[in-house]
Amino acid sequence: MTQRDPKLLIQPGPQLRQQMTTPVVMRDVWYALAPATLAGVWFFGMGALLVLLTCIAAAVLTEWCFSPEEKRRYFLGDGSAILTGWLLGLTLPPALPLWMAFIGGAVAIGMGKTIWGGMGGNLFNPALVGRAFLLATFPIAMTTWTSPGDFFTIPASVFAMPLMHGVVDTVTQASPLGLMKFEHTSTGFIDLLFGNTSGSLGETSGLLLILGGLYLWWRRDLDWRIPVGILATAMAFSLVLFMMDSGKYPGPIFTALSGGMMLGAIFMATDPVTSPLTPRGTWIFAVGIGLLVVLIRVFGGFPEGMMYAILLMNATTPLIDRYTQPRVFGRGLDTK
């Protein structure tokens, strides 16, 4: 025979695999987040960027510390730690002291992921675990919102010494949701859409977040049912309230565009690990979040409800999965 006999590989089928891998999925999410993040940095300045980078650094460092040495390459290589830090950073006030941001990032990975057995085992969204921790520990710093200012001015509070709050010297301003809740004034839709309002880095530009979501949907990385379900439910619910008393309750468009709604619906609730597996389950999950978020915003003590709504529904995910198993092909036909 003329040709060399190559060493043949024996492996079980299927031999073909689609090209999408978990690291690619994570990187896609980075790309989708980039425009909204850049816009946020543009509006809030260098200080916000520092907060964001600190969160990412803390998350990656924590992942590195807790991953077994021989698997470190893959633990870090999947890119999920960066994403967790990034998402956390987007939910924080732009003038938060860096040491707090660092703690947030570390808690997000440590308590949000590692103690659950790492990637894929966690019940709650890690970024939100980090945020919930910060909110409980530093309630004042976490609710001090600055309005967008000059790009190069970094608020002094950012460099506050550990365990110090620092003085907030920039113009503080209530976020649109705070204004709505406590003063019943609404912010213009155009400002909300482009992100020129006070709030956290990622709570601002609804438009760019939607673009990111569309990109993910096009790449098939995103379960479209979740954002669609959340937004539709929240808007419908607030429309009902709005029609009951338009002076007291926000309208549906405000509900959809303000606060962490877009960021939460598109990037946080869709975290595959903490949302249901089954298609029917994702609908239940999304509708649950939509209802809870409006309930918390309108009747709860905080102006913002997205975080708690998502965390609460995260907790129900195993249960939802259990009861929404699809009907197996060729089974249970009589009861159709």
Next chain:
Amino acid sequence: MNLFRRLSNSFDHGVHPRHHKEQTEHLAIQRLPFGKRFVIPLGQHIGAPAKAIVQAGDTVKRGQMVAEPGGFVSVALHSPVTGRVTDIGPERYADGTFREAIVIEADQYDTQQMDVNPIDWESLSIEDFINEVQKAGIVGMGGAAFPCHVKYAIPDGQKIRYLLINGAECEPYLTNDHRQMVEQTDALLYGAEIVRQKLGAEEIVIGVERNKPDAIKALQDAIKPGQPARVMPLEVKYPQGAEKMLIKSVFDIEVPAGKLPRDVEVAVNNVGTIIAIADYFQTGKPLIERVVTVSGPGVSYPANLIVPLGTPIREVLDYAGGLTEETRQVVLGGPMMGASIADLDAPMLKGSSGVLALTEHETGRPQEYNCIRCGRCVEACPYFLNPARFARLAKSRMYEEMAETYNVMDCVECGCCTYSCPSGIPIVQHIRTAKDHLRSMKGKVK
């Protein structure tokens, strides 16, 4: 969604791998020259192995029966060449094991011509017809190699309304059914008519994926007015050719779990199988050769070949230009359900629809990550099972729960879940482990 699926003629879920058929879909079928040595394993079909009726030293003619069926679920075997039986004993098998086989050496001076002896099928009773098909050694040619006549033995009280011909050919790379539909259209329709009349079916339906427009057209043109046959174009999707999926796509009927197509009044046959039946009744030639696609980036000259059964896989590859340096893996069958070949000197069998030479690019395995619960596998599984759950439960050896709560035994190992998993989890392997375990447990209880 369901309405949409109805309009596009398809089942739900499944995956869309690139079909790679362009390499061979326009290449006419050629005949592989006869080699010297042929190996005919006795147990190459599902069911009981055949029983050899020749001895070492016997001379045999091409098409002569060399082994008789070993039971009802079993078929006869025939010599692919005129020559001499040299040995009956263990021989190499594609998976690396050794199995009992008849070895025949071809007579180099024989012309290998066969007499034409048509069989008058019209006067045969259904029992005799079933006997003839078994005697002809015909099995399902799509890959499973299930004895064909068993499907025709319909229990009393049941009837067949539709003869469904499987021309989906959903496995990537393979074009053997495609070329046969284009080149042997008349034989296909003739064979279909034989089976239809014998089973008393009302209509012949030929399901073909839409990526074979020339086959669809050829069939539509060849159907004579008055013949109760129609062609059904189907969405290009894997596993469109899985029996139960095909029935769902064509008739919108779900075959209940644990039941057979005949329970919903359908008989399903592959294109190659029907042509083999037509050949047998028209010329008396039993199943001694089959059409095989040799393809993949690892061969220089991909082809559709008529291969005498028992030819070593190596000769088929050599005819296609031999393996390139980059070839990492050779697969017998399609790339989704086919198996890696451990030994290139193993023989081609009745169920070998393709020989594919794949490179690192196709067969490289991604790094395995933890399951991210993305649900891609759930939305790929055509049986609506929960593969992510299987993988997780199998890792903690909770096989009973897999069977009781999640119906793991319904899995047909189509591979859609593993194919679509971004975390590179070998889900099908976990499922096989679980099934093996459950089967052995069941054996112990009995």
